[in-house]
Amino acid sequence: MAEANTAPLLKASGVAKRFGPVAALRRADLVVHRGEVVCLAGENGSGKSTLARIVAGAMPPDEGAVELDGRPAAFGGPKDALAAGVCLVSQEPTLVPGLSVAENVLLPRLNRAARTVRRTALAAQAAPFLERAGLRVDPLRTAGALPPGERELVEVAKALAAEPRLLILDEVTTRLPDPERLFAVVDGLAAQGCGVIVITHRLREIRRSCDRATVLRDGSTVAELGRDELTDERLSSAMVGRDLGEYFHKRPVAAGEVRLRVDRLVTDRSPHPLSFDVRAGEIVGVAGLVGAGRSELLETVAGARRARGGGFAVDGERLNGATPRTARRAGVALVPEDRFGQALAGDHSIRDNLAVPWLRALRRTDRARDHDRAVRAVAGYRVRCHGVHVPVGTLSGGNAQKLVLARAIGHAPKVLLLDEPTRGVDIGARADIYELIGGLAEGGAAVVLASSDLLELLGLADRIIVLAEGRQAGELSRDEASEEAIALLALGGGRTDDAA
Numbered sequence: 001m002a003e004a005n006t007a008p009l010l011k012a013s014g015v016a017k018r019f020g021p022v023a024a025l026r027r028a029d030l031v032v033h034r035g036e037v038v039c040l041a042g043e044n045g046s047g048k049s050t051l052a053r054i055v056a057g058a059m060p061p062d063e064g065a066v067e068l069d070g071r072p073a074a075f076g077g078p079k080d081a082l083a084a085g086v087c088l089v090s091q092e093p094t095l096v097p098g099l100s101v102a103e104n105v106l107l108p109r110l111n112r113a114a115r116t117v118r119r120t121a122l123a124a125q126a127a128p129f130l131e132r133a134g135l136r137v138d139p140l141r142t143a144g145a146l147p148p149g150e151r152e153l154v155e156v157a158k159a160l161a162a163e164p165r166l167l168i169l170d171e172v173t174t175r176l177p178d179p180e181r182l183f184a185v186v187d188g189l190a191a192q193g194c195g196v197i198v199i200t201h202r203l204r205e206i207r208r209s210c211d212r213a214t215v216l217r218d219g220s221t222v223a224e225l226g227r228d229e230l231t232d233e234r235l236s237s238a239m240v241g242r243d244l245g246e247y248f249h250k251r252p253v254a255a256g257e258v259r260l261r262v263d264r265l266v267t268d269r270s271p272h273p274l275s276f277d278v279r280a281g282e283i284v285g286v287a288g289l290v291g292a293g294r295s296e297l298l299e300t301v302a303g304a305r306r307a308r309g310g311g312f313a314v315d316g317e318r319l320n321g322a323t324p325r326t327a328r329r330a331g332v333a334l335v336p337e338d339r340f341g342q343a344l345a346g347d348h349s350i351r352d353n354l355a356v357p358w359l360r361a362l363r364r365t366d367r368a369r370d371h372d373r374a375v376r377a378v379a380g381y382r383v384r385c386h387g388v389h390v391p392v393g394t395l396s397g398g399n400a401q402k403l404v405l406a407r408a409i410g411h412a413p414k415v416l417l418l419d420e421p422t423r424g425v426d427i428g429a430r431a432d433i434y435e436l437i438g439g440l441a442e443g444g445a446a447v448v449l450a451s452s453d454l455l456e457l458l459g460l461a462d463r464i465i466v467l468a469e470g471r472q473a474g475e476l477s478r479d480e481a482s483e484e485a486i487a488l489l490a491l492g493g494g495r496t497d498d499a500a
């Protein structure tokens, strides 16, 4: 017993895993001690999620050993891992959409305990975990009705309710407007002796929350960085193997013709009309907390939701009652937040997914052209894959996101609507994507960028519109914009520009 206590909480050594011809992990090592927060870092496709899933019992390794408290952890599945206190919050959703928020939060416990608990009692039990996760919703609401950001917080609450000894957070913060709140929870868990593995591409979050970092490259552990070594330079050169230099290249603020005019638009989330213009060559940022109405605004302009009032126009042509098809014809492209729900067909190949917007226009498919286009996109966006014939569902999260972008940008849109475009994308590819977005704007497109990554907004946007509870809380020029100014408006402070 004493021996077990001195062993690390988690020790994974020499872990290898193949998926057919793809070696997702070759030789991965990872150690986590009690009370430690360890970052698992690496480029898209380096094997982080695969290692996380093996540790959490979702699949066995082909080779290598996973030990918990010094004992072999041969879990038969995630339930076994959960029973041993290992809990994974993964990149892709696990909530049961038809169940209530409370039932989802308590699902792991419900399996163990009696199932006849009344709904109101469940709501009361779930409430403290929702509160800790920072989500204010009625616990009896149906989980499937929540927007993606709020669903992510339900996932966090569900993990907290499982009272983990080892918590794995795989790209969780990319959907959260206030990652600091989650990191405060992580600090609290670590102080109680819980081990935490954080997977994130945001270097600032690594520095903020982690005691050290284990870096994977091509499926093998290549570096261990201590707390003092968690600098942007050390992290990025360990992950990518090259120096990335400056991320954002400031473009002169463009003053072309108005390309997108949003005119007293009322969306599902914003009963208060929204009005703004985006000129050719401009990148306009949209900031706001979860539930502020960012995604609904973009989806309405892309024709994926019906406008409840007002309208919008592209190059002076009003698009009333737009459908995705009419919006696309008018030159509007959307990169949605929910990549698998709205953008990609997981069972279909990279080639077919990239071809989708052109299929209808061409009326017949040109396989050779689709193939060439896919090969070019995969090379240009550095998508890690084993050929363009593989199903996109087998790609790592960040690589799938690159495909959604490749498809939207490849369509040479007049208006590009980006909803969390770099969610889960690694730092190397992120630099490439920022350059592409900037290039598209310079070519005359009007770009609307909704992001919860404030550095991304501040680095790319010419001006920033801040939404708060479906209302246009204010607009900040490049000179006025700062993290503090955005946060103040997003929290409801500052002026209100109600365009009613």
Ligand SMILES: Nc1ncnc2c1ncn2[C@@H]1O[C@H](COP(=O)(O)OP(=O)(O)OP(=O)(O)O)[C@@H](O)[C@H]1O
Pocket (backbone or CB within 6 Å): 019, 022, 023, 024, 042, 043, 044, 045, 046, 047, 048, 049, 050, 051, 384, 385, 393, 394, 395, 396, 397, 398, 399, 424, 426
């Ligand atoms: N089920 C699967 N079938 C086939 N290939 C897979 C499967 N799951 C993962 N892979 C491949 O294994 C490699 C590692 O993927 P993994 O998701 O672990 O990477 P990651 O480091 O988490 O990437 P990201 O930062 O993009 O999330 C990738 O090349 C991916 O395409």
